[in-house]
Amino acid sequence: MKNNKKIAAIAFCMVIAATLLFSITAFAMSDVSDTEKEFVPDEFESAIPSVELETAPESQSDMQAKFNEFISVENDGKTAILFSDEQYEALLAVRNGGKRTALSYEEALYLINDTIGMYSQYEEIVIKSEMIDLLGLEFYLGGNSGIIVPDENDYSKTVRDIYSLILYRLYLHDSGFASMYTGHLCIPEKAESEFLILFEGDKRLESKESDGTPWITNDSVYFVNKRIFLLAFDNGNEIGADYNNTLMNNYIKWADEDMAAELAHRGVKQDFDFEGNSLSAPMLVIDMPLEGDNMFVNSYTIDIVTQAADSRDRLYPTPELAAAKPEGYFDRIHSFPIQSITVSIGFPHLGAERHEVTKEEFDSIKAILDNGKEWSYGIHVGDITARFTVDQCGINYYNGALYNTETGSYLTLTSEENEFIVSLIEKYK
Numbered sequence: 001m002k003n004n005k006k007i008a009a010i011a012f013c014m015v016i017a018a019t020l021l022f023s024i025t026a027f028a029m030s031d032v033s034d035t036e037k038e039f040v041p042d043e044f045e046s047a048i049p050s051v052e053l054e055t056a057p058e059s060q061s062d063m064q065a066k067f068n069e070f071i072s073v074e075n076d077g078k079t080a081i082l083f084s085d086e087q088y089e090a091l092l093a094v095r096n097g098g099k100r101t102a103l104s105y106e107e108a109l110y111l112i113n114d115t116i117g118m119y120s121q122y123e124e125i126v127i128k129s130e131m132i133d134l135l136g137l138e139f140y141l142g143g144n145s146g147i148i149v150p151d152e153n154d155y156s157k158t159v160r161d162i163y164s165l166i167l168y169r170l171y172l173h174d175s176g177f178a179s180m181y182t183g184h185l186c187i188p189e190k191a192e193s194e195f196l197i198l199f200e201g202d203k204r205l206e207s208k209e210s211d212g213t214p215w216i217t218n219d220s221v222y223f224v225n226k227r228i229f230l231l232a233f234d235n236g237n238e239i240g241a242d243y244n245n246t247l248m249n250n251y252i253k254w255a256d257e258d259m260a261a262e263l264a265h266r267g268v269k270q271d272f273d274f275e276g277n278s279l280s281a282p283m284l285v286i287d288m289p290l291e292g293d294n295m296f297v298n299s300y301t302i303d304i305v306t307q308a309a310d311s312r313d314r315l316y317p318t319p320e321l322a323a324a325k326p327e328g329y330f331d332r333i334h335s336f337p338i339q340s341i342t343v344s345i346g347f348p349h350l351g352a353e354r355h356e357v358t359k360e361e362f363d364s365i366k367a368i369l370d371n372g373k374e375w376s377y378g379i380h381v382g383d384i385t386a387r388f389t390v391d392q393c394g395i396n397y398y399n400g401a402l403y404n405t406e407t408g409s410y411l412t413l414t415s416e417e418n419e420f421i422v423s424l425i426e427k428y429k
Contacts, residue, residue, distance in 0.1 A: 095175035
């Protein structure tokens with residue numbers, strides 16, 4: 001009987017989680033600038049003009065000497081092994097001990113570009129296979145024994161392989177490279193759920209049974225909806241609750257200002273105070289692809305956010321790698337034409353009624369979605385105002401933007417488009 005009750009509770013939680021997955025809070029990202037950052041040996045000032053740095057740049061030769069110690073070459077120069085067993089254990093011990101040897105921004109930039117060069121240089125690159133799940137790369141490298149075989153003729157594989165290797169190196173070299181999770185804590189006894197941000201190491205992230213199903217712990221279970229890697233370039237020497245809290249607050253500050261600036265640029269009025277909203281340090285941001293989005297190669301990106309919280313620049317893929325993309329390769333995420341559109345107001349609150357839109361409204365919504373504009377990656381902060389079900393795809397409305405919940409992407413509306421969506425919400429409320 002007790003097992004039956006537990007199964008019922010788990011089933012309830014999973015239904016709630018499935019519902020919330022398409023409507024939950026997370027963070028809005030504006031369009032990434034077109035000026036991706038280049039790596040220019042020994043000329044870091046010109047390579048990173050928008051990032052405020054307190055320390056003098058290191059030379060490429062110094063960094064090459066520093067990081068090459070963690071690469072051993074075997075098999076007549078064909079195989080590169082990243083981190084010996086002793087180095088691997090020592091670096092993890094730093095993280096597990098709450099300490100940190102912080103990377104500079106120049107060093108992180110070097111590691112990104114050095115990894116790209118390494119991919120072209122070796123026939124095999126070996127990593128610790130146990131790190132694949134730890135880094136959340138199992139959806140791409142699942143079943144991989146830790147041996148990555150470069151193939152520059154396969155653009156998708158190249159982008160994802162290098163992305164995986166960059167995460168691997170950053171995670172081991174700087175314990176401040178932290179995983180932030182957004183999701184909902186489900187409380188089945190009360191039929192409630194609460195949005196909650198957790199960081200790597202929180203026990204609530206590990207509430208699973210041996211077969212992977214959620215385990216009800218203290219009458220609640222946490223469902224992860226989004227994972228984001230963050231790294232503050234603050235020269236800190238410790239990690240833990242205070243550092244995580246700083247990362248979270250900085251990310252929220254930037255996301256708020258970034259979205260507000262983008263909406264204001266498009267004529268959507270926002271009541272937001274831009275003064276005093278700077279971050280404590282420049283920050284690396286890696287939005288891990290959502291489950292439904294990991295097939296798209298343009299989901300695998302790494303960005304830098306300035307301390308002024310006023311811009312976001314692409315570090316990966318680099319301009320050279322992006323230029324190698326075959327024409328039209330995964331550029332279009334959405335599949336049209338649309339057959340049906342319904343709207344629910346107040347979703348995700350239980351009991352929200354779904355309304356069929358009129359023919360005129362259908363045509364207007366379709367025109368907004370199917371006009372060829374580029375969708376940016378990111379999801380929203382705060383419960384949504386309305387949800388449009390476009391065939392079987394969920395499109396949420398929040399704060400002047402539409403969010404495709406299946407791909408983790410959003411489209412910022414013009415003032416006219418926003419007025420139309422708001423009028424629909426008022427009509428069907």
